[in-house]
Amino acid sequence: MTTVRINDRDVDLPEPATVVDAVAHTTGRELTAAGVPADGGRLGVAVALEGEVVPRSRWAATELVAGHQLEIVTAVQGG
């Protein structure tokens, strides 16, 4: 297992873990390797790894190591 920090919480992911795994774990949705929901539709989620945005196209290729900090954000009511 790899322990990473997602939205300020420790999360254990099976190795080798990528950003796709982290997003699937957080949102509870099944994702394709391209980072889109397996059921179609839009995900509406973005990821920052160590303060840098990881584009969806690079989610599958971005491996996570222990201690990595991720922010997984979405749209909420506001403004």
Next chain:
Amino acid sequence: MDIAALRIGSYELHSRLIMGTGGITDLSALERALVQSGTTLTTVAMRRYSPETKTSVFSMLERLGIDVLPNTAGCYTVKDTVLTAELAREALETDLIKVEVIADEKTLLPDVIETLEATEQLADRGFIPMVYTSDDPAVALRLEQAGAAAVMPLGAPIGTGLGILNPHNIELICSRASVPVVLDAGIGAASQAALAVELGCSAVLVASAVTRAQDPTAMAEAMRLAVEAGVHSARAGRIPKREHALASSPAAGLINPLEDLT
């Protein structure tokens, strides 16, 4: 008369009433208000994903066919603002960003220094920045030069419902702007939304005025009608203001009742 679409950078805005989604917990009430408002563009904030909120607002707007305008609410610095904008673009697949860099939590007034820098960086990165700012006409021009696709001066501080505290400044900003001006923040009643457009604003953003109204759906309709009325009123060309009365009935042909009776 039809109200033409408004061009904001490469984006085409169809309804002149931009809505916010904050300040209301009942999502179905929000949905009714959004539909009644006729809005085609509505703001959202970007926050950490949580199992409770999931992606419900985003899904709702998508279902209603309303475009999302992510904001950078809660940001105090250029760095946070740019990161939030990048996350929003990635999550929501839009280049639109409502730039909001506030100075402090108490007043929620914009920090125009940070805002200016953030606008420049976001424009360079290919965003369409719609920029929340003070009602300072000099700052509005600077933001435009920095790459703002729309300038969004406040009428009054966020959530106050005080209306347009300095109509002269808003009018001056509009008269000199070569990008659309959107009145943002401060609106409490429909008459104030109409006034904003009469002063020269191309569109109006309304959030709390609708979502915190006693009847959000009714207020949403009032805002839609007010903005439309404002567009028509501005287009019609108002009469000049005068110091003294000017009779609208002719003076010629007046009867003289006293003379007639004797």
